[in-house]
Amino acid sequence: MSRRAELANSSPPARDTPGGRRVLITGGASGLGLALATACLGRGDRVLVVDLAETRPSSVPEGADYLRLDVRSQQDWDAGLAHVRDRWGGLDVLVNNAGVATGGRIDVESISDWERVLDINLLGVVRGCQTFTPLFKEQRAGHIVNTASLAGLIHGPGMSSYNAAKAGVVALSETLGFELAPWGIHVSVVCPAFFRTNLHESLQGKDTAMEETALKLITRASMSADEVAEIVLKGIDRHKRVILTDRLGRQAFWTKRLVRPAYNAMATKAGQKLARKSGNA
Template sequence: MSRRVLVTGGASGLGLALANAFLARGDSVLVADLADTRPDSVPAGVDYVRLDVRSQQDWDAALAHVRDTWGGLDVLVNNAGVATGGRIDVESIADWERVLDVNLLGVVRGCQTFTPLLKEQRSGHIVNTASLAGLIHGPGMSSYNAAKAGVVALSETLGFELAPWNIHVSAVCPAFFKTNLHQSLQGKDTAMEETAVKLITKASMTADEVAEIVLKGIDRHKRIILTDRIGHQAYWAKRLARPAYNLVATNAGKRLARKART
């Protein structure tokens, strides 16, 4: 059965890969992104609206578009996000405010805006793009980790809260994969950002591969969608082998400290 799907941040990266994957299944897809006019990257057969996830006015306009065009929504994908990172004594409060406003409150706004519609329908699926950083909290990434952990906590909370209306909620938690996310880096901690750029650009998985795994997780109504072997290993190591997990993370902190002193 064809679904009606809204994907934020859908003009590039994982959002675009998800939009293409939904479209390939025969779903109706609405991409939302920051450009005022439809980007060339958005495929034919997909509708487009401008949406800044920091703007409630833009969210209200997206809801009106969905109601007027489709009369309802089956899948809301809160995917828009920015990259950030930095040691606690280097990264600015302005960078903290930016990442929390986009990566966490942007998801909250989407959930708040569309939940009344999904409750009216007594059906729907909210998919929130978090990160493995929402589950595994390595050094030098406190703002990003905190924002993504907030997305995971929000998703788990809403999964229980909205279940009586037959509304499912999933948190997507990929590790590093090839994407353009590093282009949104603009913080003060250049040492940390150099590491992040290397991890993203040298990753082996593509956004298309991650998107296919995400859709399978949505089909199964999984609450946490892990997308790669490294993510599974790190997640279960933290839960079942905490001393080993602590050792790896502590050593990562030591390497970051040495790099900062050079």
């Protein structure tokens, strides 16, 4: 019997209820990822935090495993898969949470900035899904949780690369939800509005005006990462396909779908304001 088959046959049964689940969280050393890791540990889950630091960051909570994993590296993803197979015999919840912030007008933001955000925020999620889907199919159980953003559903001006990446994550999640259901695999996409986190530290594009706006929206947001994490976990427990985390997000989501003229007027006004600010109108 091959090592792969041996591990699959000896795996503990996958769990679909809170407590005792095996959870891998990318970008888990800070922000929403850290908040989710802490909350999962508090429920009695086993947690593997993966992030970019070569050695275990001091922020990673006691009781969690740590592994360096760059979501742009398939080799790193393979190491993450090997880790959960060897240590736990499988995985119950994959949280594709790692991401970077970006903002920029189409004629200001560079192609290299586009390539960076798509490689991390979209293809990083794709790599995670591709890596762990075979394991989940073997188990005939599992839950993929992809962190997108309200920007994946509501596409305001001045954020085309970020909006495109997050909309891609939403589309991917919806697709996989239907594609993987026959194997008992659930897929959720998380679409929060702005909340207080360190995401702004990843800003490094050419459009400094847009990045200043993003900085204010993140640092002055009313919700904390811990509050968002609590809502996300409840959504995971209920197998919600789309997890909206705040009132503003729900209002914008339903306005776009049910009152499209009002949504268009709001977005048009935002575009005009951005043009005036840049001195082009």
